Amino acid sequence: MNKADVVIGVTGLNATDNPGPGISVIRSLRHDPEFKGKIIGLSYDALDPGNFSDYADAVYLIPYPSEGEDALKNRIKYIINQTGMQICIPTLDSELPGFNAISDNLEEAGCKMFLPTKDQYEMRSKTKLPELGAAAKIRVPAQCVIASIDDVYKLHEQFTFPLVIKGVFYGAEICHSVEDASIAYNKMVAQWGVPIIVQEFISGTEFDVVAVGDGKGGLVGAVPMKKMYMTDKGKGWSGIVVKGDELMEMTNKFMKATKWRGPCELEILRTTTGEHLLLEVNPRFPAWTFLSAGAGVNLSMAVSQLAFGSDPDVMPAPDAGTMFVRISLDQITHVDQFQHIVASGECHGMEPK
Amino acid sequence: MTGNVRLQELAVNESGFVFDPHTGLTYTANETARYVIEQMKAGSAVENIVEGIKAEFEADGRDVYRHVLEFIHNLQEQGLSSLEAPVE
Structure with missing residues (x-):
């Protein structure tokens, strides 16, 4: 993959108080000093905050999953034709089945993805956690x-x-x-x-791990984090990278057992007696993914490279102590930009005022 | 992970800010506490730490010994040391 001219589409631009991961993934891609390509923001709502930032070079509205696979397929194919989008990174749970269903069509059109398979998506479902724990030899509640x-x-x-x-x-x-x-x-x-x-209920301290699997049972890279401050919705507003041999061991076991393909987030509880239990697996990047790039482990870039069929960059150990502290900002825009998105479903040359 | 390994991994800066990379927790240590942690990381025995504090900080002998033991117990409670401090 040539980082100098690759075109990458990213969904999840709903950077609200319960943020989608899109902006975090885009910032990670742009964090790579060799990246000079273009970012296409794929958004569900004209008022998604990411539509009005300059992180994406262009933004296109896409249909909600409820509108069906054909609507999504036709819209993404149109975007591929317009932008030359070569890679797509869906970042929301609810859209993964739809994107998985049209992955062959998109590949034929010249756009690749690196997603968990349908079986993997179902295997990590909250309702099947005990089966996953037994298969991976991981303790679960x-x-x-x-x-x-x-x-x-x-x-x-x-x-x-x-x-x-x-x-x-x-x-x-x-x-x-x-x-x-x-x-x-x-x-x-x-x-x-x-x-x-x-x-x-088991009392203890919760840790989160963002990780990428190579689809063959191997771990491409992972960053463990402890939330330092949470909102009333339980969303991490700040967090810190930790060292965690046990957390990495559990992540490796998960990858080996599931042959996970692509990004995921593991939620792990460390009990007061030092045991570790897997609480949940989210099948996509978390909203704090940019922390991984900040800690020297650019997992978003790795997923782009894997989607393209290239070997990912070698991942160093994450720099423990790297922190993120989220901030709310008011973006100033103009009704012209808003009306462009509403009327035509797309907007180019994003320039926040 | 043993407490002594965690002690070795503690990041302590000059102002006494302490970061435990295993848990993500942070602490603030005063000058003498920082001295004790650094000496423990270097493998000093409790008696030598006490003598060091007496010399460095011009403190009274019996109180220093008791305070050092108390501090080591605090570290043990946090899982940050497996060092067996002698019972007074």
Whole structure:
């Protein structure tokens, strides 16, 4: 892959208080001093904040996953024709099945991706964590899957309180009583539907690892991080790179067992007695991916190279102590830029005022 | 990972800011605490650390010994040292 003229598309420009990973991935690519290519921002909403930054050279709206694979395929093919986009990095959970389904079409059109397979995507589903743990010989918390409010009132037969109620895609709440659990159940169902995952609560410290697998069981690179400050939504607002032999060992085991292809984020709990449990696997880059580039491990560039069919750059050990501290900024733009995106679904030559 | 390995990995700067790369936690150490950590990292025995503090900081003998033991116990509680401090 020639970093000097490659054209890379990145999704997830919703840099809100619950940010998508897109801007972080783009900043990582631009962090590589050899990168002189172009970035195409792929956005779902005209008001996605990333549309109005200068991180992308051009922005194109793409259809929501609910509009189906044909709509996505046709739109991406149009963007490939317009921009010469050679690589695409989807960064959102919900869009991965759609992009996976059209990957052959995109490759024929000249655009490659390096994504987890459909089987891998399903294997790491929250509902299948016990099976994943058994296959990878990784300890995971005890859990069950429920789909009815009646089941909440039987939880005491299987768990002791407190326990954790988790939405199928997002969200987790610690519940200290049946009343707490029934409120959390209804809230999660309203947001994400059924099923709901119920997990045993284990106290400890949570760590997150961003990693890339080569699709053959090998680990391309990984960066472990501890959140230092979290928002009320539980999103990390600052974090620090840590050394973690046990965290890296678990990440290696996960890669070996799943032959993971592409990026992922592992959420790992270190208990007060020093044991490590895998809590969750997200099948894409996290929103704090730029920290990995800052720590000397540019995983976004590695995924681009793997997608292109090139060998990724050699990854050094991450620089422990590297921190990120997120910031909210008001971008000033003009209605001309906004109307361009709304009216034509695209915008070129991004120049924040 | 043993406490002594974690002790060796502690990053301590001149102003006494301490970073544990294993947990991501940070601490602030005063001048004498920083001296104790540095001496422990260098493998000094408790008696030598106490003598060093008496010489460096012109402190009284019995109190210094007690404070050093207390500090080592604090480090042990944080999992930052496996050094067995003698019981007073």
